[in-house]
Amino acid sequence: MARYxxxxxxxxxxxLFILSVVVFVVASVLPGSVGRAILGPFALQxxxxxxxxxxxxxxxxxSQYFRWISHAIRGDFGxxxxxxxxVTDYLASAFWSSTKLAVLTLIIVVPIGxxxxxxxxxxxxxxxxxxxxxxxxxxxxxxxFAIGIVLILFFAVKLRWVPxxxxxxxxxxxxxxxxxxxxxxxxxxxxxxxxxxxxxGTIEALAAxxxxxxxxxxxxxxxxxxxxxxxxxxxxxIAVLASQMSYLLGGLLVTETMFNYKGLGLLxxxxxxxxxxxxxxxxxxxxxxxxxIMTLIADVITxxxxxxxxxxxxx
Amino acid sequence: MTSETQxxxxxxxxxxxxxxxxxxxxxxxxxxxxFWAICAIAPGLIVNRDPAEQNLIKKWTHPFTDGFVLxxxxxxxxxxxxxxxxxxxxxxxxxxATILGVVVGxxxxxxMGYLGRVVDDILSRIIEALIxxxxxxxxxxxxxVLDAGRATIIGVIGFLFAPLIARTVRAAVLAERNLDYVRCxxxxxxxSLYVMFVEILPNIFGPIIVEFTVRLGYAVFTMAxxxxxGFGTQPGSPDWGRTIFDERTSLLSNVWWPSIIPAIALxxxxxxxxxxxxxxxxxxxx
Numbered sequence: 001m002a003r004y005x006x007x008x009x010x011x012x013x014x015x016l017f018i019l020s021v022v023v024f025v026v027a028s029v030l031p032g033s034v035g036r037a038i039l040g041p042f043a044l045q046x047x048x049x050x051x052x053x054x055x056x057x058x059x060x061x062x063s064q065y066f067r068w069i070s071h072a073i074r075g076d077f078g079x080x081x082x083x084x085x086x087v088t089d090y091l092a093s094a095f096w097s098s099t100k101l102a103v104l105t106l107i108i109v110v111p112i113g114x115x116x117x118x119x120x121x122x123x124x125x126x127x128x129x130x131x132x133x134x135x136x137x138x139x140x141x142x143x144x145f146a147i148g149i150v151l152i153l154f155f156a157v158k159l160r161w162v163p164x165x166x167x168x169x170x171x172x173x174x175x176x177x178x179x180x181x182x183x184x185x186x187x188x189x190x191x192x193x194x195x196x197x198x199x200x201g202t203i204e205a206l207a208a209x210x211x212x213x214x215x216x217x218x219x220x221x222x223x224x225x226x227x228x229x230x231x232x233x234x235x236x237x238i239a240v241l242a243s244q245m246s247y248l249l250g251g252l253l254v255t256e257t258m259f260n261y262k263g264l265g266l267l268x269x270x271x272x273x274x275x276x277x278x279x280x281x282x283x284x285x286x287x288x289x290x291x292x293i294m295t296l297i298a299d300v301i302t303x304x305x306x307x308x309x310x311x312x313x314x315x
Numbered sequence: 316m317t318s319e320t321q322x323x324x325x326x327x328x329x330x331x332x333x334x335x336x337x338x339x340x341x342x343x344x345x346x347x348x349x350f351w352a353i354c355a356i357a358p359g360l361i362v363n364r365d366p367a368e369q370n371l372i373k374k375w376t377h378p379f380t381d382g383f384v385l386x387x388x389x390x391x392x393x394x395x396x397x398x399x400x401x402x403x404x405x406x407x408x409x410x411x412a413t414i415l416g417v418v419v420g421x422x423x424x425x426x427m428g429y430l431g432r433v434v435d436d437i438l439s440r441i442i443e444a445l446i447x448x449x450x451x452x453x454x455x456x457x458x459x460v461l462d463a464g465r466a467t468i469i470g471v472i473g474f475l476f477a478p479l480i481a482r483t484v485r486a487a488v489l490a491e492r493n494l495d496y497v498r499c500x501x502x503x504x505x506x507s508l509y510v511m512f513v514e515i516l517p518n519i520f521g522p523i524i525v526e527f528t529v530r531l532g533y534a535v536f537t538m539a540x541x542x543x544x545g546f547g548t549q550p551g552s553p554d555w556g557r558t559i560f561d562e563r564t565s566l567l568s569n570v571w572w573p574s575i576i577p578a579i580a581l582x583x584x585x586x587x588x589x590x591x592x593x594x595x596x597x598x599x600x601x
Contacts, residue, residue: 284452
């Protein structure tokens, strides 16, 4: 197990390096200098050179990358063009807002997704299975804003239960009211994946030898399902949950824009529209790193749940 | 002729085709995609109002009023026309980006799976790094720096999808590369390119088709998202993502049709594509 974790950590460092290069290259090397991107196509070349120098994006690419990454590692992503303040300050508060939204989303979607998948598996090929599977698939591929706008129409405009958007401040109840619609929107997208993986895992586990053994031993149905089937079915579900984290994080972009919720997603959308390159690079780098950490955690949990890896045999 | 009494043996691909044609989800999905394809190619056949024609006096006309079947938006433009014309951009960009992604991804995947070792190790690490990133974020980063024209958006989405496709193709190639027919070709002295493209490629067509349809759905999803936050389409374009963004505030005045109609249009397209993908996957996996 220790060997596996160390190997996986080493891989994560390599991945992180590649990630930083990708972000840097995309933002800096592609045609059109940073200064040109800020000032627009009609600005004088001298002004463009001037702003490039001020931002430290002159000099060789290698030295630029080194300067960027050595500061980034220490949490210094430079100053935002738009707000004229340190990127890190804005990033931190937006990160906290997005975390609240993401956590509420997971609290809603994980139990419902697992339950939905398990029901579908137990009633395989019956009507309820088809309904859960097809609904899940359809919701998973529908862009978040198309789902969000329908939710806003019903729950914010018609029923007036919750606001149509805004920031999560104030009491827990007020925050919950703001967060619930975007969280349900994101949950709708994730539900299908989780249900699908749980369904596949459960069907496989139901057919496995250990399940038959458990049944033949005379264990109760609920004990067989809870201990033998679900435990094994959840393994692939955890893996898919982690791989969906990057979709969840990508979904924040659109969902937070839809609900005007001031998290990382809205920050990134605004930074892109304002061509605030330091902010954009930092935010994409942070989100990418976060997605990678989630994948790492999921891989380790998966490994830990899998005795073949836990007890050290090479996989 | 004796063949009348004997059942004619079907080849695997014929069998798949007949299974697909019997699948209701496959037919429903195709119906949906075909409808939007017609809208994209010849919107004039379906609606006769100009989607850009403004008439501020008729702002926010209710559906089924004054000859506007689905009402008008904040500028008095016909919502039905805009929903139909809104298919144009996305029905061109999403397939183009997907084709690009599949072509690049298949080449990468063949190389990784067949040439193995060093090529595989290096490309795998790069792909792993790219995959951990939300596609829409990197696309946004690239579109911010590059000019956000059609070619750019196709290129960006295509190249971001390539690693995902490469991963699937790689796995499929690994399953094939030690089979007898591949060994046979190698022993008869065929070069790597021939083995990869002529021997292996036709045999992994199933997973590639599945990957194509799934990615097409994601391309629509991604493109719509980018358009929603203001990239990839021009202001005033009837594109669904952009229209929903522009018209979403009308909801607060209880005017739902300018934003909900394009949302339904978009959902119907992605769901159709994924019904097809799901049906094909079901047949290929069997």
